[in-house]
Amino acid sequence: MxxxxxxxxxxxxxxSELGDKSQFAAIALxxxxxxxxxxxxxxxxxxxxxxxIGVLLGEGTAQLLPTRWVKLAAAAGFGVMAxxxxxxxxxxxxxxxxxxxxx
Amino acid sequence: MSSESNPFLPDVAKSLADSPAKAVSTAxxxxxxxxxxxxRIEAFALSQGKPKTFxxxxxxxxxxxxxxxxxxxxxxxTLLMAAEFHAxxxxxxxxxxxxxxxxxxxxxxxxxxxxxxxxQALDRSAGLTLLGITVWLLWDLLVA
Numbered sequence: 001m002x003x004x005x006x007x008x009x010x011x012x013x014x015x016s017e018l019g020d021k022s023q024f025a026a027i028a029l030x031x032x033x034x035x036x037x038x039x040x041x042x043x044x045x046x047x048x049x050x051x052x053i054g055v056l057l058g059e060g061t062a063q064l065l066p067t068r069w070v071k072l073a074a075a076a077g078f079g080v081m082a083x084x085x086x087x088x089x090x091x092x093x094x095x096x097x098x099x100x101x102x103x
Numbered sequence: 104m105s106s107e108s109n110p111f112l113p114d115v116a117k118s119l120a121d122s123p124a125k126a127v128s129t130a131x132x133x134x135x136x137x138x139x140x141x142x143r144i145e146a147f148a149l150s151q152g153k154p155k156t157f158x159x160x161x162x163x164x165x166x167x168x169x170x171x172x173x174x175x176x177x178x179x180x181t182l183l184m185a186a187e188f189h190a191x192x193x194x195x196x197x198x199x200x201x202x203x204x205x206x207x208x209x210x211x212x213x214x215x216x217x218x219x220x221x222x223q224a225l226d227r228s229a230g231l232t233l234l235g236i237t238v239w240l241l242w243d244l245l246v247a
Binding site: 002009010012018020021023024026028029030031032033035036038041042046048049050052054057070075076081083084085 | 176
């Protein structure tokens with residue numbers, strides 16, 4: 001095992017990901033969701049899969065998916081989740097209050 | 104059963120109410136049922152607000168973050184390093200540990216904040232953060 005290379009890739013990715021979109025999403029979803037563990041598992045596995053694809057396919061990744069449409073789909077997904085949080089039903093708000101109080 | 108008045112009831116269920124034998128052939132032949140079902144599920148999900156199950160939270164987080172990360176700078180960094188050093192598994196191990204660490208830090212920070220502000224303020228700021236990410240992604244699209 002090349003420890004310096006391991007350390008280099010850890011540091012490069014850690015700094016690149018710190019304060020990036022995914023981490024903000026993890027903060028927002030992890031704080032507001034009833035299942036922070038599910039948010040952690042979902043975020044970590046999505047990031048692992050994306051970097052695994054990067055490592056395995058290398059330069060071919062760009063050709064695999066039309067990245068503009070993928071980004072647009074991601075934007076739509078975050079938009080829907082944002083609206084769900086900003087305009088919840090009154091019942092939903094009551095329920096989340098109960099959860100906060102008991103948890 | 105007023106199947107005529109319910110727009111969310113799929114055709115299969117309508118014909119099942121009319122004639123059970125005909126319903127089977129309808130289900131087999133009518134491809135639009137699938138699309139119809141997806142619309143129904145989406146409408147239901149939206150009417151329910153936040154995802155209510157562990158699986159729902161996991162899947163919505165996974166899908167949005169995966170799509171946002173495809174072709175993003177972290178993935179590009181990883182693939183460039185893998186190509187440069189010819190040690191893809193060492194690079195993946197380092198990158199993977201870093202990604203798990205940043206997700207964990209993010210979720211724990213969210214939890215820490217959740218204990219300090221009211222649920223309403225929390226939902227609003229989380230919603231605005233996600234809206235900010237939406238704009239960020241659209242901005243990436245425009246400048247790329």
